[in-house]
Amino acid sequence: MIEDVKQVLAMHRLMVQSRVLDEACCEESAHWFPSQGEEAVPVGTFYGLRPDDVCAPAYRGAPIVYLMRGMTLEQVWAGALGKRTSFGRGRHFSFTAPIELRVFPYIAGDLGPIISQATGAAFAQRYRKSDAVTAVSFGDGTSNRGDFHEAVNLGAAWRLPIVYVIQNNHWAISMPIEKATAAKRLADRAAGYGIPGVAVDGNDVLAVHTAVQEAVRRARAGHGPTLIEAETFRMRGHIAADTASYRAPEEVEEWRGRDPIQRLEARLADAGVLSAEDAQAVWAEAAQEVGEAKAAAQRHPDILPTDLGLDEMFATPLREA
Numbered sequence: 001m002i003e004d005v006k007q008v009l010a011m012h013r014l015m016v017q018s019r020v021l022d023e024a025c026c027e028e029s030a031h032w033f034p035s036q037g038e039e040a041v042p043v044g045t046f047y048g049l050r051p052d053d054v055c056a057p058a059y060r061g062a063p064i065v066y067l068m069r070g071m072t073l074e075q076v077w078a079g080a081l082g083k084r085t086s087f088g089r090g091r092h093f094s095f096t097a098p099i100e101l102r103v104f105p106y107i108a109g110d111l112g113p114i115i116s117q118a119t120g121a122a123f124a125q126r127y128r129k130s131d132a133v134t135a136v137s138f139g140d141g142t143s144n145r146g147d148f149h150e151a152v153n154l155g156a157a158w159r160l161p162i163v164y165v166i167q168n169n170h171w172a173i174s175m176p177i178e179k180a181t182a183a184k185r186l187a188d189r190a191a192g193y194g195i196p197g198v199a200v201d202g203n204d205v206l207a208v209h210t211a212v213q214e215a216v217r218r219a220r221a222g223h224g225p226t227l228i229e230a231e232t233f234r235m236r237g238h239i240a241a242d243t244a245s246y247r248a249p250e251e252v253e254e255w256r257g258r259d260p261i262q263r264l265e266a267r268l269a270d271a272g273v274l275s276a277e278d279a280q281a282v283w284a285e286a287a288q289e290v291g292e293a294k295a296a297a298q299r300h301p302d303i304l305p306t307d308l309g310l311d312e313m314f315a316t317p318l319r320e321a
């Protein structure tokens with residue numbers, strides 16, 4: 001159902017921008033984590049949250065959430081190119097975001113703790129008597145970790161203002177979800193925590209957005225967490241260089257037919273909201289913006305060996321001992 005045309009067009013634009021940026025980053029770095037085909041989950045989940053809400057996006061597709069929270073494309077590129085001007089100061093050849101935007105930075109390596117940390121952010125929101133909420137998304141593989149159980153159990157027991165979103169793209173590197181769990185629907189796990197569990201078509205941005213917004217309303221009203229499983233598909237390998245030879249090409253082709261951007265465009269065309277030419281213009285504009293931002297970020301200074309000092313490793317103590 002298309003109720004608010006302006007919002008839907010904004011989400012379409014973000015998905016296109018995400019796709020174009022992601023393709024360009026894959027060309028730039030063999031280690032980039034491709035998110036092509038999964039755009040409806042980050043966009044549908046984090047679009048429309050308030051500036052005082054906290055966002056903790058899954059690493060796959062996170063840059064579009066940073067852009068939604070106020071980072072510029074040039075800043076995202078500075079991170080992707082490992083520039084000294086990036087929020088990771090060039091020490092992290094990837095992407096991250098400043099905490100001031102109330103978006104969790106991408107923390108390399110350890111998957112899982114972000115679910116507990118986001119639950120902690122929701123606890124802080126409750127403790128400060130604010131009606132802000134936290135939304136956290138993570139992969140199906142990550143949802144099989146103990147961190148998930150501990151965090152969701154606590155969030156539910158304390159009725160914290162948080163929405164847990166599993167970005168189920170069917171694969172965790174080379175491990176298919178059917179081999180990692182016997183559960184048919186990951187959303188069913190919610191019953192074990194005493195919270196609502198909702199399974200949505202993760203390639204339908206409106207379905208994701210509607211489910212998350214409903215969960216946000218519950219959380220804001222003090223009714224606690226919801227677990228949402230958004231089913232999508234990882235169209236490329238785990239990283240840009242991964243040819244994903246461990247899976248059947250037919251499976252990928254089947255999902256190509258459910259491309260979230262093409263589906264939305266078909267729907268918007270049917271509704272007389274976006275013509276083929278309008279859609280073309282959105283793609284062209286995204287390509288131009290992404291290209292210009294990259295060119296600008298390439299001119300930023302690279303990190304120097306002398307930047308790798310210990311000065312930023314330790315925070316200044318709040319009080320002298």
Ligand SMILES: Cc1ncc(C[n+]2csc(CCOP(=O)(O)OP(=O)(O)O)c2C)c(N)n1
Nearest residue numbers: 060109110111139140141142169171172173
């Ligand atoms: C605690 C931990 N275990 C293993 C890894 C290695 N690892 C990096 S990405 C990944 C797959 C994660 O799968 P999923 O959560 O489904 O997210 P996806 O990559 O599919 O988006 C693994 C196992 C890690 N980074 N952290």
